[in-house]
Amino acid sequence: MSSDVTSPNEDVTLHCPSCGEEKFKLVPMMGKNGERFVRIHCHKCAEHLFFQTPELPENINVLEDIPETWKTEQIKNLQQEWEEWLRWKQRHLNKPASGKPPLSKYAQWLLALLLGGSTMFFVLDRWHLLDPLLENPAARQQKIMEYSERLLEVPCFPSIMKVKIRTVPIRYTRERPVHQNRIQYGEAGIYWGEEQIKIHRSNFWFFGWPKNTQLLKTLVHELRHRSSPGLGHNTKFFELVERDTQCVLKNWPNLK
Numbered sequence: 001m002s003s004d005v006t007s008p009n010e011d012v013t014l015h016c017p018s019c020g021e022e023k024f025k026l027v028p029m030m031g032k033n034g035e036r037f038v039r040i041h042c043h044k045c046a047e048h049l050f051f052q053t054p055e056l057p058e059n060i061n062v063l064e065d066i067p068e069t070w071k072t073e074q075i076k077n078l079q080q081e082w083e084e085w086l087r088w089k090q091r092h093l094n095k096p097a098s099g100k101p102p103l104s105k106y107a108q109w110l111l112a113l114l115l116g117g118s119t120m121f122f123v124l125d126r127w128h129l130l131d132p133l134l135e136n137p138a139a140r141q142q143k144i145m146e147y148s149e150r151l152l153e154v155p156c157f158p159s160i161m162k163v164k165i166r167t168v169p170i171r172y173t174r175e176r177p178v179h180q181n182r183i184q185y186g187e188a189g190i191y192w193g194e195e196q197i198k199i200h201r202s203n204f205w206f207f208g209w210p211k212n213t214q215l216l217k218t219l220v221h222e223l224r225h226r227s228s229p230g231l232g233h234n235t236k237f238f239e240l241v242e243r244d245t246q247c248v249l250k251n252w253p254n255l256k
Helices: 068-092 106-132 136-151 160-168 212-227 233-255
Strands: 026-032 036-042 048-052 168-173 184-191 194-200
Touching: 048 068, 068 212, 136 160, 136 168, 160 212, 184 212, 194 212, 212 233
Parallel strands: 168 194
Antiparallel strands: 026 036, 036 048, 184 194
16 A cells, blocks of 8 residues: 655655655554554655554544644654654664774774683693693703703803703603792702703793793703702802803894
8 A cells, every 4th residue: 555644734744764755655553452553664765664553632533524733743743753763773773884993893802812812821831830731752852952052152151061061961851840839940960870950841831832031041040050069059159040041141042
């Protein structure tokens, strides 16, 4: 059914607020309690409005007796309701594309991903100290030997410690690197009648790569123990370790 909804006296015409079309398809409906509803469909743009028909004025039994002023008022109210409905849909259902850059639009998700990834990374790294997920002892031993060989090329590295690199076995150990609730990185001493240096898995990330600075510090620390065993952990020992460590870290990037 097509219809123009107008009021002759004031020339008030119902029109589609989206495209201005004045011809519609009207679909009358009835509620379960006798309520009357109408669904209006625009012929041109398919915009629609669903509303409950107003009650007739009192003492009106024949449609021809309805005052034109009442009809005009109803058309105006209906037009206003339709326009408000369209604005609401445009504001809430058909949101325009955001002008923000992609980084701003997804900043919260990126931050959450970063925090979650960082947390998972450090949880796995701590867990790895007790029960490694990925561990290749032979590959890690090879890395330790490569680092030890490169220490021989450091010009300011003490010659007595270079001698220990060649004479004292430096071995990767699968022992748990925890001692008195502390993370342990290395050990040096006499084990089973043999002088040794042990390098723990705490010098490696859980995915296998060495923690460069930490592994270098561990090697320097333990080599100093075997070079100057009488110092123990006194002040002089730590002064020498600090000096040797700075020497290595300064020259390390220049070594091939």
